[in-house]
Amino acid sequence: MDIIFYHPTFDTQSWLAGLQQQLPDARIREWREGDDRPADYALVWHPPVEMLAGRHQLKGVFALGAGVDSILSKLQAYPDMLPAGVPLFRLEDTGMGLQMQEYAVSQVLHWFRRFDDYQAQKQQANWQPLDDYRREDFTIGLLGAGVLGRKVAESLTAWGFPVRCWSRRKKDYPGVTSFAGVEQLSDFLNGTRVLINLLPNTPQTVGIINASLLARLADEAYVLNLARGVHLVEADLLAALDSGKLKGAMLDVFSKEPLPVDSPLWKHPRVAITPHVAAVTRADEAMAYIAKTIRQIEKGETPTGEVSLQHGY
Ligand SMILES: NC(=O)C1=CN([C@@H]2O[C@H](COP(=O)(O)OP(=O)(O)OC[C@H]3O[C@@H](n4cnc5c(N)ncnc54)[C@H](OP(=O)(O)O)[C@@H]3O)[C@@H](O)[C@H]2O)C=CC1
Numbered sequence: 001m002d003i004i005f006y007h008p009t010f011d012t013q014s015w016l017a018g019l020q021q022q023l024p025d026a027r028i029r030e031w032r033e034g035d036d037r038p039a040d041y042a043l044v045w046h047p048p049v050e051m052l053a054g055r056h057q058l059k060g061v062f063a064l065g066a067g068v069d070s071i072l073s074k075l076q077a078y079p080d081m082l083p084a085g086v087p088l089f090r091l092e093d094t095g096m097g098l099q100m101q102e103y104a105v106s107q108v109l110h111w112f113r114r115f116d117d118y119q120a121q122k123q124q125a126n127w128q129p130l131d132d133y134r135r136e137d138f139t140i141g142l143l144g145a146g147v148l149g150r151k152v153a154e155s156l157t158a159w160g161f162p163v164r165c166w167s168r169r170k171k172d173y174p175g176v177t178s179f180a181g182v183e184q185l186s187d188f189l190n191g192t193r194v195l196i197n198l199l200p201n202t203p204q205t206v207g208i209i210n211a212s213l214l215a216r217l218a219d220e221a222y223v224l225n226l227a228r229g230v231h232l233v234e235a236d237l238l239a240a241l242d243s244g245k246l247k248g249a250m251l252d253v254f255s256k257e258p259l260p261v262d263s264p265l266w267k268h269p270r271v272a273i274t275p276h277v278a279a280v281t282r283a284d285e286a287m288a289y290i291a292k293t294i295r296q297i298e299k300g301e302t303p304t305g306e307v308s309l310q311h312g313y
């Protein structure tokens, strides 16, 4: 079996070596411009169109991340990039679930224990105990309840917070109230104090966190965007912070990355920023997952993790 690999920033040699250990019988090579030799599988991130176009013999393409929006948007522009019938897989969790849990739990607790207020008081040398927040007033709402959203929901129910989720299809997760579809979005938002976004970037979800959505959250709400920058209308977020509707926001992803130095988000006292690091691809776990999936395909089994081109995630 032949496998081609392309990632613009990963350490290609260590990936090739690691994959070889997982799949000792495979011939694995870095794809370089002009390489049109046969391949059974392609492992990619931001692939050049010519890497995949015309490769009808591929048995699978693996995105080296959880979100496939960059590949699918390229596919919109170049529909022949992924030959018809070739399945596209993405990374399901592979260590990202735990990272998302760490991020979400630490920030929710930061807001719940009012560390943002105490930090502001510290600037004024102000020694002033504040009223505790109550868990029942701190409902967490997860936009997106897939592989990562579910993990984050689990970690927050474990801390005793009321947790609800919103997805396309209804969920039955222990301790989590499920809302599904656009018709239940308002009910989901009503009373949500901390909104955590883990949706995929699709035509239906772009710009979903906008002024009208923010207005429906509980007062003094918080927003944690862990998914994609295009989900959030940054100007609407700033307006909601300045009006007092929102108390704080923590953003890992931005409509333009790196976030431009002149973005007002950098200077806003109630916006915290991380540079798209909420959950990164863990090489060992990703390689083990890809190898397992390839073995399943080779045995004629149906693995999970295939992207629905119809739904865009
Ligand atoms: N910041 C970072 O470092 C990282 C960000 N990400 C982002 O997180 C996203 C989520 O990842 P993951 O959990 O693995 O993805 P999944 O595909 O497993 O989950 C997506 C969830 O969104 C729901 N959904 C999709 N479209 C809609 C819609 N139109 N209306 C309502 N719900 C919808 C799905 O509903 P249903 O369950 O019904 O299908 C599902 O619950 C990725 O797409 C990526 O963009 C991922 C990794 C790292």
Ligand SMILES: O=C(O)C(=O)CO
Pocket: 064, 065, 066, 067, 068, 276, 277, 279, 280, 281
């Ligand atoms: O895997 C993804 O989709 C990411 O955003 C990684 O940072």
